[in-house]
Every structure is written in structure tokens, then in C-alpha cells.
Amino acid sequence: MIPVTDRLAIEEDEISISFIRAGGPGGQNVNKVSSAAQLRFDARHSPSLPERVRARLERIAGTKLTKDGVIVITANRFRTQEANKRDAVERLVEMIAEAAHQPKFRVPTKPSKAAKAKRVEEKVKRGTVKKLRRARTDD
Template sequence: MAIPILPGLSLAESELEVSYILASGPGGQNVNKVATAAQLRFDAARSPSLPERVRARLLEVAGSRATRDGVIVITARRFRTQLRNREDAIERLAELIREAAHRPAFRVATRPGRAARQRRLDGKAHRAGIKRGRSVRLDD
């Protein structure tokens, strides 16, 4: 089954490796006995589903969640059941890939015009006049 990410981009479920580990935190006996936290591993560096541009940006966006080998590791322990934690981990990976697939807008650096510079200087002069008026003057 394929996991839809964006129109024209989906991941095969066989590319994901999910294992279950003991969760930490509150939960009483349940947290001590049942491995409910889901740990998802996705080999982004060797994934045939990702275009090269998205793959490179994904490893950059993933930060500390990516290993040196290009495997992204996501641990989900928010919920009390394995199924909900598994779905949460998959959704977090999908969101990470969506963020990596987004192309930042190309921005051309511009300089402020003459009128904008003049407005800025006028504003500074006005503010300086206000502050000058607050000072205490001793006339001798």
C-alpha cells in the first residue's frame, strides 16, 4: 500500500521499517509491560520514491533525526496504543517530506529607494526631537 505525501509523490509502505519499544513517562503498569512507542526508520538516501532534489533537502531538514547513512529515525510515543503511535510516526515523516518538497520562493535582494531612505531619516529626526523635548534643561 502506498502512503500519499503530495500529488505525484507517495511512499511504498515496504520502504518503512517500524519497530516497537518501551515508552517512557506516565502510564503505570501499561508503560512498563507493553512496548507501545513506535520507532520508524526510513532510508531516505536509498529511497526510489524520492526525487533527488527532495532527498537532499529532506536530509538537511531532518537534522538530528537523520543518521550519517541517510536513515531518518522518528520515535512516536504520544499515544497509548501501538497503532496510533505508528500512524503518528508516519504522519510526522510525511510532514517532513512535504516540508522538504516545498520550494522556497526565489527572492532578489533589492535596496531601499530614495523616498524610503528619506522617510526613515525623517522618522529618526522626529523621534530625536521628541526625546530632546523630554530632557531637563537648566537655564542659568
């Protein structure tokens, strides 16, 4: 079990990790060792995710989501397989945690009559101050 939030966790067998060759620093070792981790998580068919979290996760994943609903995360920040594997899992957990957080429902409000009147009064005051600063022209 990989804990995401206090109420949500995903099974380890829902995630598949493969290792691929990575670019970047490492000299000749880069050409020989597959150190980048590629994590795959089938978000659309995961039994661990509630429907509302699944829908938000698909929106959040963006380009990391395939047509089949599989999230693909490639981690190649580090030189070791273990560090890249950990990084990929952490990034998936962060993404699911963000999807699990339900946004607060915003009730649109309008300014009160008093607030509108105060705003107009301030604008008039400011306008009169600016008018008094103008250079007088004698006609």
C-alpha cells in the same frame, strides 16, 4: 502508497516499523508490552524522492538522521501500538511534505533614495520635537 503531496508519494515497503518498550503512564503494562513505534525510512536511497527533496529532507531531519541516511522516528505518545504507528507515519509525512515545499527565492532589494530621504526627514523632525521639550537653562 502513502501520499505526501499531490505529486509525491512513498511506497509502504520503504518504511520499516518495529515496536519497542515505552516509558510513561501505563502501570505494570509498560514493563510487559512494547507499545512505542520506531519507524525507519532510508531517505538517502529512496527511489520515491527527487534529489532536491532528498537534500532538504536530510537537512530538516537533523538528529533523527543516522550517518547512513536513515531517518529514525520514535513515537510513544499513545498507549497503543496502532496509534503510535499512525503517529510515526504522520510525522514522517509532515517532514517529507515540508522538504517537498520549495522555499520562495528572495531577491534582495535596497531602499530607494526617496525612502532614505523620508527616513532621515522623520528622524530630524523627531529630534526637533525632543529638543523643544528640553528644559531651558539660562546661562
